[in-house]
Amino acid sequence: xxxxxxxxxxxxxxxxxxxxxxxxxxxxxxxxxxxxxxxxxxxxxxxxxxxxxxxxxxxxxxxxxxxxxxxxxxxxxxxxxxxxxxxxxxxxxxxxxxxxxxxxxxxxxxxxxxxxxxxxxxxxxxxxxxxxxxxxxxxxxxxxxxxxxxxxxxxxxxxxxxxxxxxxxxxxxxxxxxxxxxxxxxxxxxxxxxxxxxxxxxxxxxxxxxxxxxxxxxxxxxxxxxxxxxxxxxxxxxxxxxxxxxxxxxxxx
Numbered sequence: 001x002x003x004x005x006x007x008x009x010x011x012x013x014x015x016x017x018x019x020x021x022x023x024x025x026x027x028x029x030x031x032x033x034x035x036x037x038x039x040x041x042x043x044x045x046x047x048x049x050x051x052x053x054x055x056x057x058x059x060x061x062x063x064x065x066x067x068x069x070x071x072x073x074x075x076x077x078x079x080x081x082x083x084x085x086x087x088x089x090x091x092x093x094x095x096x097x098x099x100x101x102x103x104x105x106x107x108x109x110x111x112x113x114x115x116x117x118x119x120x121x122x123x124x125x126x127x128x129x130x131x132x133x134x135x136x137x138x139x140x141x142x143x144x145x146x147x148x149x150x151x152x153x154x155x156x157x158x159x160x161x162x163x164x165x166x167x168x169x170x171x172x173x174x175x176x177x178x179x180x181x182x183x184x185x186x187x188x189x190x191x192x193x194x195x196x197x198x199x200x201x202x203x204x205x206x207x208x209x210x211x212x213x214x215x216x217x218x219x220x221x222x223x224x225x226x227x228x229x230x231x232x233x234x235x236x237x238x239x240x241x242x243x244x245x246x247x248x249x250x251x252x253x
Contacts, residue, residue, distance in 0.1 A: 030181055038180075039075035042068060042083070049094055058098040065094040069152040074180035089118035095152075096124055105132050106252040110146050110154070113250070138226045138251070141195045142166060145229050145249035149173040151180060157222075157229055157249050165194050168201070168222075174242040187239025189220070199224035205237060220245055227251050 049064035069091040076083045092114045099108035105128050112121045142161050146154040155172040168191055173184035191203050205218035218237035223230045228250045237245070 030178065035075075036080045039071060039081040039083070042071045042075065042081075042087075045071065046091075046094070053094075053098065053101075056101075058101050062095065062098045065091060065098065066152045069095060070180055073151055085115065086118070089115040089120055093118075093120045093124060096121075100124070100128060104252075105135065106250075107146075110148075110250055110252050114148050141199065141224045141226065141229075143251055144253040146252045147247050147249040149184070150175045151184075153184065155245070155249070157231070159195075159224075162192055165192050167192050168203070170220075170245055172239060172243045172245055174240060174244075176242075185240030185243050187237075187243035187245070189237075189245075195224055199229075205235075 045064050045068040049061045049068060052058070052061035052064060069088070072083050072088045072091045075081050076088065092111050096108040096111035099105070099111065108128060109125065109132060112125050115121050116125070140161070142159045144159075145157040147156075149155045149172065153173050153175075156170070158169045158171075160167045160169070170187075170189050172187045174186075175184045176182070189203060189205065193201050193203070195201055199222075201222040201224065203220040203222070205220075217235040219234045220237065221232045221234065228248055230248050231245050233244070233246055239245070
């Protein structure tokens with residue numbers, strides 16, 4: 001059992017309003033014809049995003065480009081709709097450009113680093129490299145850190161000052177094969193801790209809330225730097241099915 005904490009509302013626009021407690025009837029409604037029809041909408045998402053982008057409406061552009069990202073990833077397996085890695089990288093770059101235009105360079109970099117081998121990504125990374133280098137250097141670990149979860153979503157670790165300590169919130173997602181329709185499995189935890197000079201923090205689930213009887217022994221080890229945080233879990237953390245906090249998260253704020 002995981003203690004409840006706030007969930008970031010960063011799910012793709014296409015998923016808003018879907019009931020995650022799907023039934024067999026809902027399964028039956030999603031057949032190959034529907035998938036193909038939905039995948040054919042990808043160009044329309046790109047056009048709508050480009051139209052909003054050209055008008056300087058970057059928030060609206062992001063909503064359309066988010067759909068472009070989600071569906072280019074979800075449809076890459078289709079024999080009817082050919083979606084290659086270049087098309088996915090284009091969608092990532094579209095999202096990055098909206099953040100560049102808004103001056104949110106670290107989030108732009110995060111999007112570009114999903115496909116760093118792509119020439120478009122490399123070009124845009126070079127475009128913002130000097131500007132990122134000129135940003136004020138953080139002096140504390142408070143901020144937000146991202147790890148790509150798929151379908152346009154990010155696992156996140158948010159660190160917020162609380163007196164002389166910090167509240168550390170984790171929200172993670174896992175999308176199955178039909179996750180574009182049914183939404184993600186989710187996992188989260190939240191705790192308050194100091195972050196010492198060496199950046200090492202441990203979340204011990206069994207000690208986080210003594211009123212909750214946890215079924216497993218879970219420890220989450222975090223290594224913070226001012227640029228990222230690396231996470232390693234030890235034990236059964238009881239997140240949603242296939243949700244994992246492990247890996248590297250880059251700072252975006």
